[in-house]
Amino acid sequence: MFLKKIAQALGLAAFLCCTHPAWALPADLVLAVAAGESDEQVAAVAKLVASGDAGVETYFQALLDGEVQVAGGKRVLIVKDSRAVDAASGDKVDPLPADLDDPIVNNRLRGALEGARSALKLNSPDRAERLAAVKALGDGAREEMLPLIAKALAAETDPQIRQSLTLVQASVQLKSADAAVRMAAVKALAQSDNPNTKMLLLGLLETKGEDYAEPDAAVRAEARDTLKAVQSRLSSADRINQVFTGVSLGSILLLAALGLAITYGLMGVINMAHGELIMIGAYGTYLVQNLFRAQAPGLFDWYLLAAVPAAFFSSALVGMALERSVIRFLYGRPLETLLATWGISLILIQTMRTLFGAQNVQVENPVWMSGGVEIMANVVFPWNRAVIIGFALAVLLLMWFLLARTRLGLFLRAVTQNRGMASCVGVPTARVDTLAFGLGSGIAGLAGCALSQIGNVGPDLGQSYIVDSFMVVVLGGVGQLAGTVYAALGLGMANKFLEAWSGAVLAKIAILAFIIVFIQKRPQGLFALKGRMAEG
Amino acid sequence: MGPLASGIGKLYGVRGWVALGACAVILFLLFPLANLALPKGSLFYISDYTIALTGKIMCYAIVAVAMDLIWGYTGILSLGHGLFFALGGYAMGMYLMRMIGREGQYQSDLPDFMVFLNWKAYPWYWSFTDHFWYAALLVVLVPGLLAFVFGFFAFRSRIKGVYFSIITQALTFAFMLLFFRNDTGFGGNNGFTDFKRILGFPIATSETRMALMVATGAALILTLLFARAIVASKLGRVLTAIRDAESRVMFSGYNPVHYKLFIWTASAVICGIAGALYVPQVGIINPSEMSPANSIEIAIWVAVGGRGSLVGAILGAGLVNGAKSLLTVAFPEYWLFFLGLLFILVTLFLPQGVIGLLKSSREKRA
Numbered sequence: 001m002f003l004k005k006i007a008q009a010l011g012l013a014a015f016l017c018c019t020h021p022a023w024a025l026p027a028d029l030v031l032a033v034a035a036g037e038s039d040e041q042v043a044a045v046a047k048l049v050a051s052g053d054a055g056v057e058t059y060f061q062a063l064l065d066g067e068v069q070v071a072g073g074k075r076v077l078i079v080k081d082s083r084a085v086d087a088a089s090g091d092k093v094d095p096l097p098a099d100l101d102d103p104i105v106n107n108r109l110r111g112a113l114e115g116a117r118s119a120l121k122l123n124s125p126d127r128a129e130r131l132a133a134v135k136a137l138g139d140g141a142r143e144e145m146l147p148l149i150a151k152a153l154a155a156e157t158d159p160q161i162r163q164s165l166t167l168v169q170a171s172v173q174l175k176s177a178d179a180a181v182r183m184a185a186v187k188a189l190a191q192s193d194n195p196n197t198k199m200l201l202l203g204l205l206e207t208k209g210e211d212y213a214e215p216d217a218a219v220r221a222e223a224r225d226t227l228k229a230v231q232s233r234l235s236s237a238d239r240i241n242q243v244f245t246g247v248s249l250g251s252i253l254l255l256a257a258l259g260l261a262i263t264y265g266l267m268g269v270i271n272m273a274h275g276e277l278i279m280i281g282a283y284g285t286y287l288v289q290n291l292f293r294a295q296a297p298g299l300f301d302w303y304l305l306a307a308v309p310a311a312f313f314s315s316a317l318v319g320m321a322l323e324r325s326v327i328r329f330l331y332g333r334p335l336e337t338l339l340a341t342w343g344i345s346l347i348l349i350q351t352m353r354t355l356f357g358a359q360n361v362q363v364e365n366p367v368w369m370s371g372g373v374e375i376m377a378n379v380v381f382p383w384n385r386a387v388i389i390g391f392a393l394a395v396l397l398l399m400w401f402l403l404a405r406t407r408l409g410l411f412l413r414a415v416t417q418n419r420g421m422a423s424c425v426g427v428p429t430a431r432v433d434t435l436a437f438g439l440g441s442g443i444a445g446l447a448g449c450a451l452s453q454i455g456n457v458g459p460d461l462g463q464s465y466i467v468d469s470f471m472v473v474v475l476g477g478v479g480q481l482a483g484t485v486y487a488a489l490g491l492g493m494a495n496k497f498l499e500a501w502s503g504a505v506l507a508k509i510a511i512l513a514f515i516i517v518f519i520q521k522r523p524q525g526l527f528a529l530k531g532r533m534a535e536g
Numbered sequence: 537m538g539p540l541a542s543g544i545g546k547l548y549g550v551r552g553w554v555a556l557g558a559c560a561v562i563l564f565l566l567f568p569l570a571n572l573a574l575p576k577g578s579l580f581y582i583s584d585y586t587i588a589l590t591g592k593i594m595c596y597a598i599v600a601v602a603m604d605l606i607w608g609y610t611g612i613l614s615l616g617h618g619l620f621f622a623l624g625g626y627a628m629g630m631y632l633m634r635m636i637g638r639e640g641q642y643q644s645d646l647p648d649f650m651v652f653l654n655w656k657a658y659p660w661y662w663s664f665t666d667h668f669w670y671a672a673l674l675v676v677l678v679p680g681l682l683a684f685v686f687g688f689f690a691f692r693s694r695i696k697g698v699y700f701s702i703i704t705q706a707l708t709f710a711f712m713l714l715f716f717r718n719d720t721g722f723g724g725n726n727g728f729t730d731f732k733r734i735l736g737f738p739i740a741t742s743e744t745r746m747a748l749m750v751a752t753g754a755a756l757i758l759t760l761l762f763a764r765a766i767v768a769s770k771l772g773r774v775l776t777a778i779r780d781a782e783s784r785v786m787f788s789g790y791n792p793v794h795y796k797l798f799i800w801t802a803s804a805v806i807c808g809i810a811g812a813l814y815v816p817q818v819g820i821i822n823p824s825e826m827s828p829a830n831s832i833e834i835a836i837w838v839a840v841g842g843r844g845s846l847v848g849a850i851l852g853a854g855l856v857n858g859a860k861s862l863l864t865v866a867f868p869e870y871w872l873f874f875l876g877l878l879f880i881l882v883t884l885f886l887p888q889g890v891i892g893l894l895k896s897s898r899e900k901r902a
Contacts, residue, residue, distance in 0.1 A: 270698045270702075326880055326884065329884055330883065330884070334697055334698040335613045335697070335698065336887075337883075338698060339832070339836065339839060339879050339883050340879055340880045340883040340884065342832050342879055343836075343876040343877065343879020343880040344879075344880065345876075346872045346875055346876035346879070347872065347873055347876035347877065350869070350870075350872035350873050350876070353869070353872075354869065467705065467706055467709045467828065470702050470706075474702060474703070505714070505716065505717050506717075508710070508713055509710045509714055512706045512707070512710040515706065516686075516689075516690075516703055516706065516707065517689075519690075519695060519699070519703060520689050520692075520693045521693075
């Protein structure tokens, strides 16, 4: 019972404290911030921050908001809506004194105040607020705030914030006059894998004429070692990133090329409109997205589930219509097929321009595909790319199953291997051709659906993939999936690694040059068919 | 008459020579008179625009003849002829850029785009390009050399058919990307433009335009005769044989690689010359000339006119580009529909092109 009474009393006291914001700041410091010389002001800000009193934040905020007045050059008041509070004690002041002056808040003081405010927010219970505070603190941190930072660091549990905070702490300490403090800072940095660390350390090793920025040789040596460690950690992060983006690009190429592997690789139809079938899939996704937004906003996050089949079937239908109306008349005449399908691609592009306008349309990621998962510092795998990698694998598996395990696949292989014989034993070759072309086109549509999630959707979408996807098929060799898969992943990886080394355009040129040379050695691609099949 | 002259005389029949002569008279006599001598209001006056357009289309016609040699006669569909055309154009463009002198925006010895990149001197591959004849040499050498090297490797490893087409397209695409880079030293995506003079003459006057048009016409006629000489010769018969049955040509003891390489390189050189004539007339060259779409369009000129007929190629280039300059002004949004349909219909229904149509109608009458 007794304890309960005490608790109640304490609660009451806390309640009173909250309703009557009373605090006790050293009045001379408060006055110095509001009315001192510029140097005094900044120094006083730092001292107030170090005190850690609850009133400091309110006071600084009021200063920044222009709500502080100095009464008679002695007493600092926070005036809001004609109600005044003493900035030092938090007591109400009534009535308002007559002789009020505005304090001088110049840019230097403003910067110091903002830095201080961030430092104070370091103790906030909200993770996002603390993170923002650390970021805001950045360069504004001053030596006087070190105790506060140390305190926050001791209490901090979040690894990301800890890291940034350590960096801030070290950058302040590196400016210290004491070589031992600087040494400790450099040592602390060795654990960091933040790219900014590198800049910080490089700054130490800079020379101005004969003098180093860092006067102490031992600290310099330590900094060099630390730099090496940080650099190696950073470059391994870079490499992981490259592998991921390479696999991601490879999966996109794979999707774009898988359809081509059927229509070109198996059927031997060179379809220059393949890119436009990808584009149609992307526009199909766009339409489904709009439909969901208009009719079922609650289900918007799941529109992709409907968009995937929609993209497949829209492209497949267009593809089958093309096969029936144009392409089947040109079997066995590849060069003519090339020209005719190029004409088809022009018409499809212009149709889309007429229907949807020449501008790109917006396709949004569902919530569950936006953002990313952070593997380690500086290594973020965006969800949309990760999902597409999985999607490409799924499509690949499905296609393999279709070709190797179903009746349609069997017929398709039979027709491509020996059309006449297949026809003799009763395979409806014409229908198989149409279905196979539809399948290849539908897979192009799936690629379009995936592409809409990571890039722009416009009438020219397909044009940028057609050369790449043909390269994949040419490199992989005609007639099988394994070659296509290896070629797509290989090209994706090679592209990204070369890009990091030489820039995007040169990387692309190098790849094309490589393919041209490669074709010299192995004209039939990576996985050439052997024996009589090769002379198809 | 020497053997050479009599040989040339045999290239065409009497009617052929008369038609060619008539064309020459129209191009070299009537056009200049109608444009330069007649007053602007006259009924027979031909505007500068028409002259420029004629010159431009004749450049395309030269390319079409080159394309016909390699595709119509030898059966190799190149999707890289736009590249050779553009390379010739760039070589000429380098000379024209040097001739701007200090009249650029920054009044520097260097072209504006180099000033913009903060370059202090011309890169090595720009040296001597201020001499016209050196630039003219480049016009021939650069496309020729590239075609020779590329063709050597491609034909030697027996890349043919669609494979070859796709690889040439990739080559063109790669070069386009390369020329889009600012650091390549060819003006990035703006390319070369704002030319001032050629061989000391101001480039934008009616007289210079007329001279360029006449030069293009002469080049076209020479190209036609050269191509005719090739296809009428034994060499031409081997080329046609390669198109129709390459293995059989090999088994008969010919090495197709040499023949293909020769015609491929010659075709590229002709394209380069056409490009060099094209650039001073349109006043601009940029990497979009190398876009794969342009190269494929060349194929459709030849297909429309009629493959395996040199006059047909010229006719096709004229028809398609004439239609293009009419349609892109009148109905710009329908041009791609028209072009696309042209690709489809010609391949499906007109394998011999317009020339084939004319021939069969003449045979029906006879």
